[in-house]
């Protein structure tokens with residue numbers, strides 16, 4: 001089932017024309033109405049009339065999160081403040097939050113995007129829909145709420161926390177769909193088990209998970225726990241909120257970007273040049289329909305790739321991969337982009353390894369080296385008796401881990417296995433990466 005089949009299966013050429021028209025309008029509007037954009041365009045020598053189609057988007061300057069902070073609270077608005085019916089924002093880890101605004105029409109468009117996303121993920125009008133995302137300044141709760149109401153669902157606005165009450169409502173209201181952060185939904189499953197209940201008996205058929213990075217391993221875990229289908233959703237407040245992109249239940253492989261509302265690019269974060277379709281880099285979005293707060297080439301800091309192949313669900317909107325990490329975390333090893341999250345997935349997949357590891361990057365001569373230090377499990381160490389790097393079983397495991405890393409990352413990684421408890425434990429955020437080259441890409 002599709003929510004807006006005529007838009008979701010629009011031939012690429014027609015979609016491109018629609019995007020071009022909307023881009024030209026957006027660029028003219030921000031230049032006329034937002035002093036910040038006028039100054040930015042002037043500074044880069046770009047005039048609105050230079051932008052005639054989506055091909056010209058590369059001529060436009062980028063915007064960043066810091067622009068939102070510097071224009072706080074209302075400097076990015078392209079409408080009078082009185083036309084703004086809603087404010088959202090993201091929590092400020094560095095001082096002030098970033099603030100975004102929506103006109104009545106923006107809220108309607110957003111609701112449509114989310115309604116479409118929910119249907120793409122398997123939702124239908126009439127479903128009971130359990131929303132665990134936080135309600136408030138964060139876009140997750142209210143974004144899903146309005147979309148689900150627009151679709152005609154029975155929305156349960158539980159928000160986060162109070163896990164026993166989550167369990168009661170899931171058991172008694174029997175939602176077909178659930179939306180929340182994957183880690184918290186897993187926590188709910190564990191609580192249910194501790195209460196002697198089977199999450200799989202709750203009847204939840206699909207889950208829409210996002211607002212934090214997650215992995216295919218987590219997908220399998222959630223799907224097995226609840227007997228549901230787990231879909232990845234993507235969005236960020238600076239661009240709109242949830243509903244920018246979502247996986248379809250048919251393929252569960254890559255997230256369809258709502259391309260009639262957003263123009264997506266992938267750039268090399270170091271050179272800022274656009275990358276060819278399929279390459280991994282930083283996601284950049286330009287809004288095409290937003291009134292209150294249009295964004296031009298917003299650099300998300302999120303790393304992903306676009307999937308060039310058409311999807312078997314029949315939707316023509318391009319898919320993006322799962323978020324592979326943040327550009328701040330990306331390591332460049334001998335010209336290859338490596339994400340600690342990909343290494344973590346390898347570690348977690350090998351039964352003999354404990355989830356304690358460190359990655360050390362160094363340079364020997366002109367050659368980058370990358371070394372994984374990983375602890376073996378107590379069970380593995382116990383079984384071989386005296387743990388020693390030259391022990392035959394340790395050598396075999398070392399080889400296996402190195403092969404798995406080479407296969408996943410595409411670069412040769414040295415592996416050094418450690419005995420249980422050997423690596424330092426975190427008191428808060430774990431220090432996973434030690435880069436001795438100081439070669440993080442400049443932002």
Ligand SMILES: [Zn+2]
Nearest residue numbers: 248251311313
């Ligand atoms: Zn699809």
